[in-house]
Amino acid sequence: MAPDALTTSAQRDYVFVVNPSGANGRTGQQWKKMMPDLNSRLGKDCNIHEALTTGPLHAIEIAREAVRDGAAAVVAVGGDGTLHEVLNGFFDDGKLVQSREGRPGPRTALGLIPMGTGSDLARHFGWNLNDRHQAIDRLVKGHKRRIDVGRVQLPDDKVDRYFLNVASLHLSAKAGYFASMYKKLGNLCYVIGALQAFRSHENRDLRMRTDGGEWTVVPKVTATCVGNAKYFGGGMNITPSADPFNGGLEVVSLMDYKWYDFILKMHTLYQGTHVHLDKVTTNSVQTLEVEEVENESRKGNVFVQADGEHLGFLPAKFSILPEQLDFIL
Secondary structure, three states, rough: HHHHHHHHHHHOOOEEEEOOHHHHHHHHEEEEEEEHHHHHHHHOOOEEEEOOEEEEEHHHHHHHHHHHOOOOOOEEEEEHHHHHHHHHHHHEEOEEEEOOOOOOOOEEEEEEEEEEOOHHHHHEEEEEEOOOHHHHHHHHHOOOEEEEEEEEEEOOOOOOOOEEOEEEEEEHHHHHHHHHHHHHOOOOHHHHHHHHHOOOOOOOOEEEEEOOOEEEEEEEEEEEEOOOOOOOOOOOOOOOOOOOOOOOOEEEEOOOOHHHHHHHHHHHHHOOHHHHHHEEEEHHHHHEEEOOOOOOOOOOOOOEEEOOOOEEEEEEEEEEEEEEEEEOO
8 A cells, every 4th residue: 555545545544542451341331322313424434443441551552553553533432530541542752743754644643432431521611421422522623632641750750641520639548449349339449448448537738839939838738739621539519610722720739628518518529519519629730840848757648649640659740731731611
């Protein structure tokens, strides 16, 4: 086949990265059910490639190769964890992956068919969760918009990590770490994760710096959430002013919260009204740097997560990369 033919074919390739074990196996089952409709409606205009993940981080490898091959789109089929890995496949060594030489054309777009436990990014856009017909409609229409991408940098981690939804630290990140162990219980896993995290939780004084300004000590931090979009934890509207198209991050910090505060104020976290309460601060930033106040006896156990995935521990830097990717809406 001539090189031009190869290039033309690659530009029509839609690579669907499927986590068949997602949502206790429901993702794989739903994917099989939608395949006939997908082939019928989308297969006329592009080449559909199915790529099933076999374990953690596999989606990163699949997505990265698809971008290098010049695919028109890479579509994450699953929950926020699958989307997180596919997103990170668009980056390598801190830079956007480029298509291989000889494959010119439009940039590879990122797409999503939400079929996971949380699907919090889909909530941000008001999509009907697990509605395969609506998902196919979006892909067929092919409307794209440049979306902002959040970045997390940990000094002890040589690889930058990227997120579309919400990153966070301390209690919320620790709760997400434990919640991942109970995914078989559906959204109940977030409640169990939070209860388990609280058992060993201590509010901590942390040093923070926004947009390269002065360092300040924020006392008794319970959790700090850094939102590119609004939702996390299976529907909590934690950063209600966040917008993945405005070039900024919304930072919400909860301070000096006790376990009973969460019980009494849980409804405000889902409604997004918690930002008006005492002991909660909110700010719009481009960068946020966070580190522990020196205390050797407790150093090294402040969790950091993004899109529900455990990344490591403080110190950490969060930043925004405006209009970084074409996203299929």
